[in-house]
Structures are given as structure tokens and as C-alpha cells.
Amino acid sequence: MSILTFLAIVSIIVIMMIAQLAVVRVWTVKYEKDDIEAKYKEISMLINTNSNISYDNLFDTMDLDVMIYNQNKEIIYNSMSEIPSDLEFDNPYRIKSKILLNFKYDNVILNAPVTINGVKNNIYIFNKTDVFKDYLEATLHIMIFVVLLVIIISILAGMYISKKFVNKLKKLRDTMEEIKEKGISNRVEIHDEKDDFDKVNIVFNSMMDELENSFNAQKQFVNDASHELRTPLTIINGHLKMLDRWGKNDKGTLDKSIKVSLNEVERLTKLVNDLLQLSKAENELVGNSNLEEVNIKNVVNEVIYDFEIINKDVKFTYDIEDNLKLYMMREHLKQLLIIFIDNAIKYCDKEEKKIHISIFNHNNNIKICIRDNGIGIPEEDIPKITDKFYRVDESRKYNNSFGIGLSIAAQIIKLYKGSLNIESKIDEGTNVIIAFK
CATH class of the missing domain: 3.30.450 (Beta-Lactamase)
Incomplete structure (x- = not known):
């Protein structure tokens, strides 16, 4: 340089x-x-x-x-x-x-x-x-002097600029070494946001922030998944040990333990399936060959029909504009509706559970609104409910889910560059608003 x-x-x-x-x-x-x-x-x-x-x-x-x-x-x-x-x-x-x-x-x-x-x-x-x-003859000696002076100044200026550049590069290198030895929490110190090299450092710090967030999220995911897997396995292990010691000769205890173990196996199966679905939603690339023009009203009718068969206490109403279509995978739209409707049913303590679905075109955006009359969500919890394994009700009073469904829904919406907005009031209900361009 x-x-x-x-x-x-x-x-x-x-x-x-x-x-x-x-x-x-x-x-x-x-x-x-x-x-x-x-x-x-x-x-x-x-x-x-x-x-x-x-x-x-x-x-x-x-x-x-x-x-x-x-x-x-x-x-x-x-x-x-x-x-x-x-x-x-x-x-x-x-x-x-x-x-x-x-x-x-x-x-x-x-x-x-x-x-x-x-x-x-x-x-x-x-x-x-x-x-x-x-x-x-009058100016040549002056020119030679000027050239020599410029050469000296340029050498000194080059050395100064190089030293300044190398010092900044050294700080970035030292920070990388610290990250390698001590962890990813270290950052390069920023002195001047307008300086081009500090702009590189800002980008580097931003990348490290994203990497740290991703690392922490993955770490939390592993911890939460381990915790969720440990509980049913512990229950199954306890019942099997009890049966092995004396319960197999007691028909009542045997039947009860088998039933509990089967329930926990079902929970484990559901957890594994949810984790697979979440991983698929986070990594799936939507190609043109996978997409199709989906008639929204037909998919909604199909989903509501399936829920009405097994949920006699739920009253469904809907208001859907005719001929509304989305360009996406049919199974993704169906999965979105199932996740939000299933949550609306689980988190409702009313004798008559009401779910209203309205779908319409607003400013060239297709909006899907799912409103229920459930227990509602505290305002401070709304930004967190799409996080993996996050549950508002830790006591599982209303369900035994793992807090993965909404994470899957959020990833599917992100996959199609849509937006998700949740409005809720305690004891009055929740309104989920999904928008696709």
C-alpha cells in the first residue's frame, strides 16, 4: 500500500x-x-x-x-x-x-x-x-527539489496510511482470535461509523450478533427438546420398572401403566413429528414445481369439516370472498389453518367454543383472519408465542402441546414472504391475521 x-x-x-x-x-x-x-x-x-x-x-x-x-x-x-x-x-x-x-x-x-x-x-x-x-536553468533545481520533497512526503504518508490500515486490520484479527479462544460474545470496537474500515467492522459485528443469536437459539432448542423428551421417557421408565418389580402381577396396575406408557409414547411421537415439521419448515425451499394455484375456500371447507367431526362443541362460521386463490403448496395452507384452529380450540374454556374465519382481498393482499372466544394471550407474551417450545400456560391446564405449532406456522408464513399479526385480550379471545401478497 x-x-x-x-x-x-x-x-x-x-x-x-x-x-x-x-x-x-x-x-x-x-x-x-x-x-x-x-x-x-x-x-x-x-x-x-x-x-x-x-x-x-x-x-x-x-x-x-x-x-x-x-x-x-x-x-x-x-x-x-x-x-x-x-x-x-x-x-x-x-x-x-x-x-x-x-x-x-x-x-x-x-x-x-x-x-x-x-x-x-x-x-x-x-x-x-x-x-x-x-x-x-532557472527552474530545474526547483523542480528537482519539489520532486524529492514529494517523494519523501509520499513515503511518509504511505507509511502512515499503511500503519493506520494495518492497526485497524490487526484489531479485527485480534477480535477474531478472542472469539476463537473465548467465545462469540466479543466484538470489534467501533470508533467512527463513517470510516470505511469501521463500516466493515460494523458488518462483522452484525454478522456475529446474528451468529450468536442463532447459536443461542440452537442451544435453547436443544435444551428445550431434551427437557421435553426427558419427561415422557422418565414416566415410561418409571412405569416399566414398577411393572418389572411387582406390577405385572396386578392386573389393575398393569392396565394403568400400559395406558400411561402408551399416552407418553403418543406424546413422544407427536413431539418428534413436530420437530421434523419445524425443521422442514425452516429449511424448505419453495420451487416453482412445488407451487400451485390453491382455491382458498375449498381448503377452508375441508379443514372445518375435519374439525367438526371430532369437535362437536365448536361452532364454526366463516366469511370468504369467492374465487380467492393463493399461489403456494396446498398442504402448507392446510397446515397453517390446522395449527391456528387447533390452538383456538385448545385454549378455550367456554362451554360453546366459537371460531370465525374471514378471508378477503385488501389492497392486493389476501388476508386470513381466525378469531376465537378463548382465554386470550397476555400482551407481553404475544411477541414470544412463535418461539420454539414457548408456552403461555406452563401448567398445561388447557393442553399438553410442546409449543412448536406456532413456530411451524411462522416459518411457513415467512417462507411465502407473508406477515403474521396476533391481537388478543384476556378472557375475550384472540384474532390471528395472516397476510400474503
Whole structure:
């Protein structure tokens, strides 16, 4: 990074200096051309108005090498040692300035017509100038000093930036090492939220927060599942030991123990099935091949019919718009309805249990509302009821469920990018609102 910073800064300075020299060079060339043309006009005027003028004095004063020749290409005057190779005898009446450039001096040449005593002749002017050379001699040491200064500053700046960058990277590395050794609760310290590197640290901390939450949730899930499995297994183990010691000879005890054991086996089976359903809902990917256009009213009628057969004390009413359809797996919609209706029945202490289902289209969203007249849910428990194994009624006064059903429902709704809202009042009932786009 130091090398890249150094090269970038030096390159910029070098490019700027080259550009500066190019601009000065263009200016000096133009200046030299304008200067020789101005001298040409002065010479033309002087030799045209004064026939006795001394060419040697005139051209020495102007510090010019000059050759004058007539239209017959005969040389009238020549202050140069030899005839120039670039002299254009064939085009004597066109002004032409030619610049020969180098870094020591400039050769400025002008070939143009001139009138002497009323007779048309031609003049070739050669001028050697060193304007650009003088500029280089005056500024070159300054440029070299500036380049060296820039090199030193760029090296120091690169080292500072690199050190600052490496220090921040080191903090991130140290935090990773601490997480590896001490656990996932450590986080990178944030100093400036606008700093780009700290933005990376913020993302890293956010990822670690999600990972820690997921880890804790998994840990809690294992603990809760172990607890739930332990209870029925303990009961079954106790009854089997009792039967093994003396209960198998007592018909009453034998029948009772077998019945209790079968009930606990059923609970274990239900728990395992619920865990499998939850795992499936959390990890299932919905592909186009699995989806279908489901007629909502037909599924609701099917679910209500099944519940009415085994729950004679439940009164179902519903209000469903015709031809409402959802694009999803039919079994998922059916499972959602079963979970919420089953909870509504379990958590109701009324002699007449009432469940009203209304399904309608609202602002291009299909809303499914399931309202009951059950015991209700305390306001502080509503945000938690979709957590795995969470039960409002720990005493299981109303049911022997494991608190997994609503977690499954929440995962299915999330799978289809829907929303779940639960409104409830104690002793008045609960209204579950599901919305799908």
C-alpha cells in the first residue's frame, strides 16, 4: 500500500511537471515566432526607406543571421557562412516560419519577401534563441527539489496510511482470535461509523450478533427438546420398572401403566413429528414445481369439516370472498389453518367454543383472519408465542402441546414472504391475521 501510494503521488507530480513544461514550451515557441516576425517587419521598413543603411550594423544589433537574394536567386547579402539547406528559392513570396526544437536552443527561421529601393527581393532570417533553455536553468533545481520533497512526503504518508490500515486490520484479527479462544460474545470496537474500515467492522459485528443469536437459539432448542423428551421417557421408565418389580402381577396396575406408557409414547411421537415439521419448515425451499394455484375456500371447507367431526362443541362460521386463490403448496395452507384452529380450540374454556374465519382481498393482499372466544394471550407474551417450545400456560391446564405449532406456522408464513399479526385480550379471545401478497 505504501508503494502504491508513493507511485501514485510521484506519478501525479511528474505528469503535472511535464504538462507545465509543455505549456511553457508552447508559449516560448509562439513568443520566438512572434519575435522574429516583428523583427522582419522592422527590417523591411528600415531597408525599404533607407537605401544607405548598413546591413552588418542592423543585423548585428538584432543578433540575426540574414541572407538577402533577388528573384533570380542571386545572393545580394549573406551574413552566414554557408547557404542554408532548407532555403526555399521556389516559394519566395510566402512567409514561412520553421521551428527546430531542442533543449539547448531553438533555431527560428523566416523566409519572406522584402522590397529594397522599390525592387522586390527575398530575405532569409535565422535566429538562435535560448528562452526555453534559460527557463529550464532557472527552474530545474526547483523542480528537482519539489520532486524529492514529494517523494519523501509520499513515503511518509504511505507509511502512515499503511500503519493506520494495518492497526485497524490487526484489531479485527485480534477480535477474531478472542472469539476463537473465548467465545462469540466479543466484538470489534467501533470508533467512527463513517470510516470505511469501521463500516466493515460494523458488518462483522452484525454478522456475529446474528451468529450468536442463532447459536443461542440452537442451544435453547436443544435444551428445550431434551427437557421435553426427558419427561415422557422418565414416566415410561418409571412405569416399566414398577411393572418389572411387582406390577405385572396386578392386573389393575398393569392396565394403568400400559395406558400411561402408551399416552407418553403418543406424546413422544407427536413431539418428534413436530420437530421434523419445524425443521422442514425452516429449511424448505419453495420451487416453482412445488407451487400451485390453491382455491382458498375449498381448503377452508375441508379443514372445518375435519374439525367438526371430532369437535362437536365448536361452532364454526366463516366469511370468504369467492374465487380467492393463493399461489403456494396446498398442504402448507392446510397446515397453517390446522395449527391456528387447533390452538383456538385448545385454549378455550367456554362451554360453546366459537371460531370465525374471514378471508378477503385488501389492497392486493389476501388476508386470513381466525378469531376465537378463548382465554386470550397476555400482551407481553404475544411477541414470544412463535418461539420454539414457548408456552403461555406452563401448567398445561388447557393442553399438553410442546409449543412448536406456532413456530411451524411462522416459518411457513415467512417462507411465502407473508406477515403474521396476533391481537388478543384476556378472557375475550384472540384474532390471528395472516397476510400474503
